[in-house]
Amino acid sequence: MSVLLAADVSVAQNVGFYIIAAAMVFGAFRVVSANNVVHAALWLVIVLAGVAALYILAAAEFVGVSQILVYVGAVMVLFLFGIMLTRAQLGVERDLNNRYWGAAIPVALMLLVVLAWAILDAFDDQTMPDPGGATPTQAIADNVLSNSLVPFLALSFILLAAAVGAIVLARKD
């Protein structure tokens, strides 16, 4: 796979992808290995912002903006509130892992090997078409409000139920 040398592949797009991907993989490692819960949350911001950047690189700019709004904006604030409400002391903590955390390494490695083998077997040397500009948001709106209208309504009810349920669970009665 001479990825950077192929004639039908945009070099700038690939270089941008690899820079973002390296930052994301390192951030993901820090999320699962940091000894400080707040640091883990801040590394998660790197990963989520990188995912948003890759959406924009794949011409899905509305999804990318939604990712920043929902994940980097709302979900991270929820996480930080969760950390603050459930922890007495901030700072380095030594017992964030299970006793048998070492068993998770071969599980994750075997999963990665199987997934990578399947992906390379199915999609090796298959190039993506050049997107040729951003995806029009109108097309997404047309699809949401016509083909997948029922899932959209169901999602509305899920969000309503989740909001009410979270209030009921978390309030002090």
Add this chain to the structure above:
Amino acid sequence: MYAVNYLLLGAVLFSIGVYGVIARRNAVLVLMSVELILNAVNLNFVAFALMTSTIDGQVFVLYVIGVAAAEVGVGLAMVLLVYRNRRSISLDRLSEMKG
């Protein structure tokens, strides 16, 4: 751009998330690892939407983002409830339902 770029990055993020779910004992960190897994899946959806030149993958990603937001809200409320009752959110101590 090669399609395997996005798909392999999704696989790596997915595996790291699975490692975090298994290895972590802090409930908030487990929820963060679940977010890693969901984002890896979303990355694959966008890559497939670009490969097939359709828009269904992007719409599906929007739904997944919405469901993930609901999941985080309810999950953190449950973690908060566990902390209020147990003064601890270590998942390996929640063994009352073990037979």
